[in-house]
Amino acid sequence: MAGEIQNPIIRVRDITVQFGATRVLDGLNLDVKRGEILGFVGPSGAGKSVLTRTIIGLVPKVAGSIEVFGVDLDSSSTSQRRNVERRWGVLFQQGALFSSLTVRQNIQFPMREYLRVSQRLMDEITMAKLTMVGLKPEVAERFPSELSGGMIKRVALARALSLDPDLVFLDEPTSGLDPIGAGDFDELVRTLQRTLGLTVFMVTHDLDSLYTACDRIAVLGNGKIIAAGSMADMQASQHPWLRQYFHGKRARAVMG
């Protein structure tokens, strides 16, 4: 337990991912520390989602190693891997809620698989999760097709959190939300990180999110991490893309 605190929660080493002839990630290294919110940025098409999906195990890699919670995902046994999967939650870009289940059933789905608890407790926990992500209990009986975009994101977050994971992956959580909704969402992620002691890996384009929610920022470019550090480090960086990103018109507007 004590060793785990020192070690990074995700350790990515020399990862290479290739689709056909195009090399998307090229010997990438990244550490995510326990309890931090890491904001992950980079130009469109740079491979941010690919890296997320590679860590989760949805995209095969050509070379490199990935350790999550100190478990090497390539050499782990099935039960070790299941144990890791039980401890992380994923929020997909489009929510990826099961369309034929209600919100309540969606949130209870992982609990039903992994835990043996009574229906009453599951219902109560579902209500607790819905309250945490800022939704009313009435939403529970609705189907995903009856929800707005922002509500889908919130329900998807509630589902990602349903087993009280130690680590959550958020793929563009605030895209498609209005600025107020996005601000609330950042606040929510912060609160949850504080209350549940979460580690958050967040792919985002939202400068506001980077300023308000993230402890550390990593920048992806040319298949590698160009820079990683605090907001101040990013602003001090001389890299041309970073200068454009953090000193552009929109960035200045955010900084006021």
Next chain:
Amino acid sequence: MSGDPKLERIAKGNALALCATGTWTASFAPVLERMVADAEKLAGTPQNIFIDVSEVAKLDTFGAWLIERLRRSLTQGTVEAQIAGLSANYSSLVDEVRRVRATPVVDSSTITITGMLEQIGRTVAGVAGTFAGLIDMLGAVLAAGFRVLIHPRSFRLTSTVHHMEQVCWRAVPIIVLITFLIGCIIAQQGIFHFRRFGADIFVVDMLGVLVLREIGVLLVAIMVAGRSGSAYTAELGSMKMREEIDALRTMGFDPIEVLVLPRMLALVLALPILAFLGAMAALYGGGLVAWLYGGVEPEAFLLRLRDAISIDHFIVGIVKAPVMAAVIGIVACVEGLAVQGSAESLGQHTTASVVKGIFFVIVMDGVFAIFFASIGM
């Protein structure tokens, strides 16, 4: 490592302390729930109750909620149960959980007589709605067809040709194979039973009339309903789910003209062709079996076939094909456009498309049989 969770009762003078220890997390939820249920029975004892959580090693939402549930059930009247010894790490989590309103989940799945009657009523109304929907779509397709006749430039030739390839050209092998086999089976059964009366040669009459008038077109229509009707429904349904159809509409395109009309036209052209090929394959298969199994020489078979059937039989069969194609197409497109947001709905409508398509094909066949009988064909 921290141990299993426990909840101990310690009397402290006038007050009772419930000391929670160990790991209060999701993986211990069943044990925790039982302990909390036991402790809840203390409600009603006229004591001040404290829940001491200072010894809890690890807490998550499940544990925090169960402590909160215990606190709520032990709180009665003015005597409020207190949570003591909360560490700073977990206080925000407990505060968060305290905000949860315990709303009982209403179970809406109870079966009542009125509910069943309501269901029957809705189903009947749904049947009427189905017919209205089909007629509506027929009208919309015809209207779109006339618009295209007036402005031929808006006709989507590429799309029509593409769908022709999908529903006609690519269907040829399977249709020919199945009708060939059916022809073989009909001939074999005919010869087997007719032989007892020494009437082997009449199998040619049966095969010719049956294949050209009924089996050829009916079988092919049923296969097309299963093969292409379902594809149409799934295509249109998933486009509807992703708002592609709404996108077309906002750009000023009529989805009927862009999506439905080329599909309908392709199907109406394809089915007569497939029915013709199917009938030929069935006759060939039947002839082959008659020769190899029944000993009817090919020359004799053809001679007998020429006597037994007239062009009327062929016309009766082939006239039905475009009408059946239209019915299949309309059913498939109505179902496709009726798909709602969920994957389940897509599955239901695709099933409905095939089932209704086959049903209407058989009904139409019956209507045609009555019609041709009355005009003496």
